[in-house]
Amino acid sequence: xxxxxxxxxxxxxxxxxxxxxxxxxxxxxxxxxxxxxxxxxxxxxxxxxxxxxxxxxxxxxxxxxxxxxxxxxxxxxxxxxxxxxxxxxxxxxxxxxxxxxxxxxxxxxxxxxxxxxxxxxxxxxxxxxxxxxxxxxxxxxxxxxxxxxxxxxxxxxxxxxxxxxxxxxxxxxxxxxxxxxxxxxxxxxxxxxxxxxxxxxxxxxxxxxxxxxxxxxxxxxxxxxxxxxxxxxxxxxxxxxxxxxxxxxxxxxxxxxxxxxxxxxxxxxxxxxxxxxxxxxxxxxxxxxxxxxxxxxxxxxxxxxxxxxxxxxxxxxxxxxxxxxxxxxxxxxxxxxxxxxxxxxxxxxxxxxxxxxxxxxxxxxxxxxxxxxxxxxxxxxxxxxxxxxxxxxxxxxxxxxxxxxxxxxxxxxxxxxxxxxxxxxxxxxxxxxxxxxxxxxxxxxxxxxxxxxxxxxxxxxxxxxxxxxxxxxxxxxxxxxxxxxxxxxxxxxxxxxxxxxxxxxxxxxxxxxxxxxxxxxxxxxxxxxxxxxxxxxxxxxxxxxxxxxxxxxxxxxxxxxxxxxxxxxxxxxxxxxxxxxxxxxxxxxxxxxxxxxxxxxxxxxxxxxxxxxxxxxxxxxxxxxxxxxxxxxxxxxxxxxxxxxxxxxxxxxxxxxxxxxxxxxxxxxxxxxxxxxxxxxxxxxxxxxxxxxxxxxxxxxxxxxxxxxxxxxxxxxxxxxxxxxxxxxxxxxxxxxxxxxxxxxxxxxxxxxxxxxxxxxxxxxxxxxxxxxxxxxxxxxxxxxxxxxxxxxxxxxxxxxxxxxxxxxxxxxxxxxxxxxxxxxxxxxxxxxxxxxxxxxxxxxxxxxxxxxxxxxxxxxxxxxxxxxxxxxxxxxxxxxxxxxxxxxxxxxxxxxxxxxxxxxxxxxxxxxxxxxxxxxxxxxxxxxxxxxxxxxxxxxxxxxxxxxxxxxxxxxxxxxxxxxxxxxxxxxxxxxxxx
Numbered sequence: 014x015x016x017x018x019x020x021x022x023x024x025x026x027x028x029x030x031x032x033x034x035x036x037x038x039x040x041x042x043x044x045x046x047x048x049x050x051x052x053x054x055x056x057x058x059x060x061x062x063x064x065x066x067x068x069x070x071x072x073x074x075x076x077x078x079x080x081x082x083x084x085x086x087x088x089x090x091x092x093x094x095x096x097x098x099x100x101x102x103x104x105x106x107x108x109x110x111x112x113x114x115x116x117x118x119x120x121x122x123x124x125x126x127x128x129x130x131x132x133x134x135x136x137x138x139x140x141x142x143x144x145x146x147x148x149x150x151x152x153x154x155x156x157x158x159x160x161x162x163x164x165x166x167x168x169x170x171x172x173x174x175x176x177x178x179x180x181x182x183x184x185x186x187x188x189x190x191x192x193x194x195x196x197x198x199x200x201x202x203x204x205x206x207x208x209x210x211x212x213x214x215x216x217x218x219x220x221x222x223x224x225x226x227x228x229x230x231x232x233x234x235x236x237x238x239x240x241x242x243x244x245x246x247x248x249x250x251x252x253x254x255x256x257x258x259x260x261x262x263x264x265x266x267x268x269x270x271x272x273x274x275x276x277x278x279x280x281x282x283x284x285x286x287x288x289x290x291x292x293x294x295x296x297x298x299x300x301x302x303x304x305x306x307x308x309x310x311x312x313x314x315x316x317x318x319x320x321x322x323x324x325x326x327x328x329x330x331x332x333x334x335x336x337x338x339x340x341x342x343x344x345x346x347x348x349x350x351x352x353x354x355x356x357x358x359x360x361x362x363x364x365x366x367x368x369x370x371x372x373x374x375x376x377x378x379x380x381x382x383x384x385x386x387x388x389x390x391x392x393x394x395x396x397x398x399x400x401x402x403x404x405x406x407x408x409x410x411x412x413x414x415x416x417x418x419x420x421x422x423x424x425x426x427x428x429x430x431x432x433x434x435x436x437x438x439x440x441x442x443x444x445x446x447x448x449x450x451x452x453x454x455x456x457x458x459x460x461x462x463x464x465x466x467x468x469x470x471x472x473x474x475x476x477x478x479x480x481x482x483x484x485x486x487x488x489x490x491x492x493x494x495x496x497x498x499x500x501x502x503x504x505x506x507x508x509x510x511x512x513x514x515x516x517x518x519x520x521x522x523x524x525x526x527x528x529x530x531x532x533x534x535x536x537x538x539x540x541x542x543x544x545x546x547x548x549x550x551x552x553x554x555x556x557x558x559x560x561x562x563x564x565x566x567x568x569x570x571x572x573x574x575x576x577x578x579x580x581x582x583x584x585x586x587x588x589x590x591x592x593x594x595x596x597x598x599x600x601x602x603x604x605x606x607x608x609x610x611x612x613x614x615x616x617x618x619x620x621x622x623x624x625x626x627x628x629x630x631x632x633x634x635x636x637x638x639x640x641x642x643x644x645x646x647x648x649x650x651x652x653x654x655x656x657x658x659x660x661x662x663x664x665x666x667x668x669x670x671x672x673x674x675x676x677x678x679x680x681x682x683x684x685x686x687x688x689x690x691x692x693x694x695x696x697x698x699x700x701x702x703x704x705x706x707x708x709x710x711x712x713x714x715x716x717x718x719x720x721x722x723x724x725x726x727x728x729x730x731x732x733x734x735x736x737x738x739x740x741x742x743x744x745x746x747x748x749x750x751x752x753x754x755x756x757x758x759x760x761x762x763x764x765x766x767x768x769x770x771x772x773x774x775x776x777x778x779x780x781x782x783x784x785x786x787x788x789x790x791x792x793x794x795x796x797x798x799x800x801x802x803x804x805x806x807x808x809x810x811x812x813x814x815x816x817x818x819x820x821x822x823x824x825x826x827x828x829x830x831x832x833x834x835x836x837x838x839x840x841x842x843x844x845x846x847x848x849x850x851x852x853x854x855x856x857x858x859x860x861x862x863x864x865x866x867x868x869x870x871x872x873x874x875x876x877x878x879x880x881x882x883x884x885x886x887x888x889x890x891x892x893x894x895x896x897x898x899x900x901x902x903x904x905x906x907x908x909x910x911x912x913x914x915x916x917x918x919x920x921x922x923x924x925x926x927x928x929x930x931x932x933x934x935x936x937x938x939x940x941x942x943x944x945x946x947x948x949x950x951x952x953x954x955x956x957x958x959x960x961x962x963x964x965x966x967x968x969x970x971x972x973x974x975x976x977x978x979x980x981x982x983x984x985x986x987x988x989x990x991x992x993x
Contacts, residue, residue: 031806034806038894063680068708094559097428098429103238106293124512133330142363146286148981154282160353162303163283167780171206173283198780242267242402244483245259268485272482281309296784297788298791316353356734369495384403429554579744585739587737591721614636614665616636620671643834662690668699673879696713706805721738752780753785815842829884832880845883845885846874861929
C-alpha cells in the first residue's frame with residue numbers, strides 16, 4: 014500500500030499557495046542551508062530561535078488550501094452581506110470609483126506594493142500624486158498647508174486637538190469644546206484621546222457655549238451631522254477674541270459649493286476624502302485630510318510632501334520636515350502617527366484630477382439639487398424639514414410617527430436611513446443617488462404609497478443654489494494638472510507615467526528592515542473590490558453584515574491562536590493606533606485596579622522607533638533602557654530602572670525579535686522582572702514575521718501585542734498606507750480593548766468587540782478609530798493569507814524568512830560587518846550591516862550606498878535606523894534565491910566601488926556613490942565631466958543591460974526643501990522661480 018501522505022500529495026490542488034508564496038524552491042532552500050552549514054530548516058530554526066520560547070506543538074489552524082478554493086469560500090462568506098442603499102451619511106457616502114482609477118491604481122500592484130517614499134528619487138510618481146492631494150485640500154479648505162493624509166476623520170480631529178493643546182499659549186487652558194453637531198464617532202475618539210493628555214472635553218450647543226480662560230480649542234462640523242449648514246464666522250471671531258483656536262471638520266464635496274473654512278476663520282480643517290472615489294468598505298481604508306495655517310506647519314502631524322530640487326537643478330519632490338516624525342524625535346514627536354493613507358489619498362487626488370473643478374461642481378450641484386427635490390417632496394407629504402440651509406443631508410422631524418417605524422419601512426425597500434432620535438430622521442444623498450431613489454424615499458415616508466406627484470414637477474421653481482453667506486465665491490483647483498486629464502486616454506497615460514517613476518515590488522526586491530515588504534498576492538487582493546465587501550456602510554445594521562461578522566470571528570480566532578492571546582480587537586486602523594490601543598488598555602487596567610499613579614513606561618533603545626511617541630500619547634512618562642554591546646536589553650540597567658520606578662511602573666515596550674534583528678535569549682526573564690514589580694509587558698508586533706508558527710507573544714510573557722497586518726499578514730503598504738494594527742490582549746486586559754459609541758445598525762445594540770469579563774457597571778473603553786472595525790475591507794486580505802497558508806504554511810514561511818535573512822547576512826558579512834547576532838552567530842529575520850567605518854576611509858556615508866543601489870535597480874534597505882550609519886535588511890520569505898543573489902551582488906559591487914575610493918583609484922568627491930543616482934538625462938548629455946565612465950554610472954551590473962529602472966531625478970537636496978518649504982502645486986512659472 015502506498016504511503017498515505019503520498020496519496021494526499023497527488024490529490025493536492027495545483028494552486029496550493031505555499032509554493033507560490035515562498036521565493037526559494039526546495040532545491041534552493043537545501044543549497045542555501047548547505048551554504049549556512051545546516052542540514053534542514055528545522056536545524057537552522059533550532060539554532061536561531063531560543064528553545065525556551067519555542068512552541069511545544071504546531072499552531073492549530075485549518076490546513077492549507079488552494080487559491081481557487083479559498084476565493085470560493087470567501088465569496089460564500091461575503092455573499093452573506095446584504096448591499097442596501099445606505100443614506101446614513103455621518104461622514105460616509107457611496108461614490109463612484111472611475112474605472113480607469115480602480116483598474117490602474119486600486120487594483121494595480123505597480124501602485125499598491127510601493128513603500129513609504131523615504132527614498133524620494135525613486136518615489137516621484139507617488140509624491141506627485143500626493144502633492145496633488147495636498148493642493149486639492151489647501152484649495153478646497155482655504156488654508157495654507159495640508160499634509161499627505163491621515164487615517165480617518167475622527168482621528169484627524171483628535172490629532173488637531175492634540176496639536177492645538179501642544180501649541181497653546183495659556184498653559185492653564187485644558188478645556189476643549191466639541192459641538193453637539195459633530196459626528197458621534199468623532200466625539201467618541203476625541204474623548205478617548207483627550208483623557209490621557211489631561212484634556213477636559215465639553216460637548217454642547219456652539220450657539221450658547223460661553224468662552225472662558227480655560228478653553229484652548231473647539232471643534233465644529235460643517236455641515237453639521239444632521240445636515241444643517243451653519244454660518245460659523247461670527248462664532249469663530251468670538252472664539253479668537255477669547256484666545257480659542259477652532260477646528261472645522263468639513264465635508265470635502267460640499268466645499269465646492271460652500272464657503273471654505275479658511276475664509277470664515279478656521280485655524281484647522283479636517284475631514285474625509287472617502288467620497289472622492291474611495292469605496293465605503295464597511296469603514297475603510299479611507300484617507301482623511303488635515304489642513305492648517307502656515308504658522309502650524311512644524312507642529313502638524315503626519316507626512317508632508319514638499320518641493321525641492323535635485324543635483325542637476327531640476328524640480329524634485331520629497332517628504333519635508335521629517336524631523337517632526339517619531340522615528341527621529343521619539344517621545345517629543347508631534348504625534349505617534351507618521352503614516353498616511355497614501356493609496357487612498359492617491360485615489361482621491363486622481364478623482365479630482367479626472368473630474369477637475371467643473372466636474373466636481375457638477376457632481377456637488379447634482380447631489381444638492383436631489384436633496385432639495387427630496388426636501389420639497391417631503392414637505393408636500395406634510396413632513397417638517399426645517400428652513401435651515403443644507404447640502405446633501407435632509408433632516409426630517411416626525412410628528413405622528415416614530416423613527417423606528419420609518420427605519421423598518423425603509424429596510425423593507427432595502428434602504429438604510431439614520432435615526433437621530435426617536436422622532437428625527439436624516440437622509441444623506443450622494444453621487445450614486447438617482448431619481449428612482451428619490452421616489453423610493455418618498456414612498457418610505459408616505460406609508461408605502463405613491464406620493465401622488467411627479468418628481469419632475471419638484472424641479473420647477475425654487476432656489477437650488479447656495480445663498481450668501483454660505484455660497485463659495487473663490488476659485489479652486491486652478492493648477493493645470495486638474496484641467497488636462499479629463500479623457501480616459503489622458504488619465505490612463507498620466508497614471509501610467511507616474512507609476513513608471515516609482516520602484517515597487519513589481520519592479521524588484523524592497524529589502525527594508527522592520528517593514529516586511531513581502532509580495533501581496535493577487536488572490537489575497539481580489540475580494541477588495543467585490544460589491545459585498547466594498548459597498549457596505551460602516552453603520553449598516555448587523556443583520557446586513559453577517560458575512561463580515563463571520564470573517565471577523567474567524568480572523569480573530571486565527572490571530573488568537575497565532576499570538577496565544579484570548580482576545581483580539583480588530584479596530585485599530587494602523588500600527589500606531591494598535592500601539593496606542595494596547596497602551597491604553599494597560600493604562601485603564603491600572604486605573605481600574607486603583608493604581609492611577611503607575612505612569613512610567615520603560616522603553617529599551619532596541620524597541621521599535623514609534624514606541625516612545627505612542628507611550629506619551631497614552632499618558633505615560635518614558636524612561637529609556639540601555640542595550641549591551643550585542644544589541645540585547647541590558648538586564649543590569651533594566652533591573653536598576655525597574656527597581657527605581659517600582660511604585661510607578663506601568664509597562665515596558667519591547668520589540669521581539671528586537672529591532673536589532675536578534676532573538677534575545679533573556680526575553681522571558683525580562684517579562685518576569687516587569688511582572689514582579691506590577692508592570693505589564695507590551696510587545697510591539699513589528700517583527701512578528703519571525704514568530705508566526707514558531708513562538709507566541711503570550712507564551713513568552715507579553716500581556717498585549719499589536720499586529721501590523723500590512724507587514725506580517727500581507728496587507729500591502731500602498732506607498733505608505735493603508736495599514737491595520739489589531740491588538741491581542743491577555744484575559745485581564747480584555748475588558749479594556751476599544752469599544753465604539755455608534756450602534757451596529759442604527760438602533761441596534763452593538764460593540765466593536767464582543768463582551769468579555771465585563772463587571773457590573775463597568776464603563777467600556779472608547780473608540781480609537783472612526784469605524785467599529787477600523788479599515789474592515791482590507792481584513793479580507795489577511796483572512797485570505799492565513800486561509801491560503803494554514804498553520805503549517807505560516808510556520809514554513811517564517812522559517813524561510815529567517816533562512817533568507819541569514820543567507821544574505823552570511824554573503825555580505827565579509828564586506829559589511831553584521832552589527833548584531835545571536836548567541837549562535839545567527840540573526841532573526843533581518844540583519845544590520847555596519848557601514849560606519851567607510852566614512853573616514855573613503856568619505857562614504859550610508860546614504861551614498863542607498864542612492865547607488867538605485868543605479869543597480871534596487872530600493873535601499875532601512876538606513877541609519879535603529880543605528881546611525883547602518884543598513885537594516887529584511888529580505889522576507891517571498892524573495893527568490895536569484896533575487897537575493899542579485900541584491901548581494903549589487904552590495905558586493907558597491908563595496909568594491911567604495912574600496913576603489915578608499916585606495917585612491919577613484920576620486921573621493923567625484924565618484925559613482927557621491928553622484929548617485931544617475932539619471933538617463935545625465936548619461937545622454939552632450940558633456941560628461943566625471944572621472945568615471947557613463948557605462949559604470951548607468952549600467953553597473955549585467956541585469957541593468959537587460960532591464961533598467963532609471964531614477965527620474967538625481968539626488969535631491971533635502972536641506973533646501975526644508976528651508977524653502979513649498980507643499981502644493983505651483984504654476985510652472987512660479988515653480989521655476991522657486992528653484993532660481
